Amino acid sequence: MTLEEAGSAEAVTALGVTYPLRDMAGCFGQPQVSFAPESRIILCTMGNLHKGFRVNEVLGLTDVGKERIRPLPPHFSGPERKWFTGLFLFRETVALLVNPGWLLGEETGPAQLSNLSATTVMALPSSHAVAAGKEPPTRPPVEVLELEEAPDADDTPWVPL
């Protein structure tokens, strides 16, 4: 979903679920995401936690096997160990795996939803959604990622963002 489609509301409602919006960079103490044409909002769900995150750009979706995931080097010893569960080689560079448990559980929780203004979006059969009252865009604006707990308790659940 583009930032324009989400509007200026503090939350987006899609498929009957309200996603409070937040700058992902802000979660890591980084400067806010600039409003650029390639900026997007990613809607994430884990259990009964739902949140949307503004990001600078979505580079694509990729399937990453467990064997490709490496731990964060031990040199990183601060809160980033909680933020990222690992990394993997992605194209010519490296991608970090955000810890969804931390990301979705951090700060704004479901209890605060009633205070947020929300832009409603409706579902498309393809599971993509568009902003209510607007023409469907030529490409799907929303990809809903369902996050699941790993069956092995030792494995932290993750999702490439």
Next chain:
Amino acid sequence: MLTTRRGSHSKTTTTCTLVVFSIGGQRLAARTEEVGGVWPWTNAMPVPSGTAFMNALVRRGEDVLPVFDLAAKLNVQVRGTTSLCLIAKRKDGPMAIRIDEEIPTLHAVEQTAIHRTTSAHDEAVEACLIETNEVPIYSFRG
């Protein structure tokens, strides 16, 4: 086996080899056994981090190394458009340090020329006189 015949008055001296490099024009040294190599610097990927001066990853082939921003710690800017990457061996694994484009040089110095220092460089507890400059010797082992 190679042996050295020494006269009764000869002195035994131990030498140590140092890699001398520069960051922001400051000359620094590290023992060769603590240096894993020097590569061309490639774009690093920033990592949000609360660890001081550890704020990026650099990839070289299949290897991914954390980046220690020594320039920021020294409060200088790396010089040159084609800067280099020095691989420092730390006990928990190698890490990359961006250095000036000036090619590092090897210097064999006598152990006796190395002395303890109380410079402002945290990781440098030793220094050595190379040419006319006192050069801090960094240890990244951690």
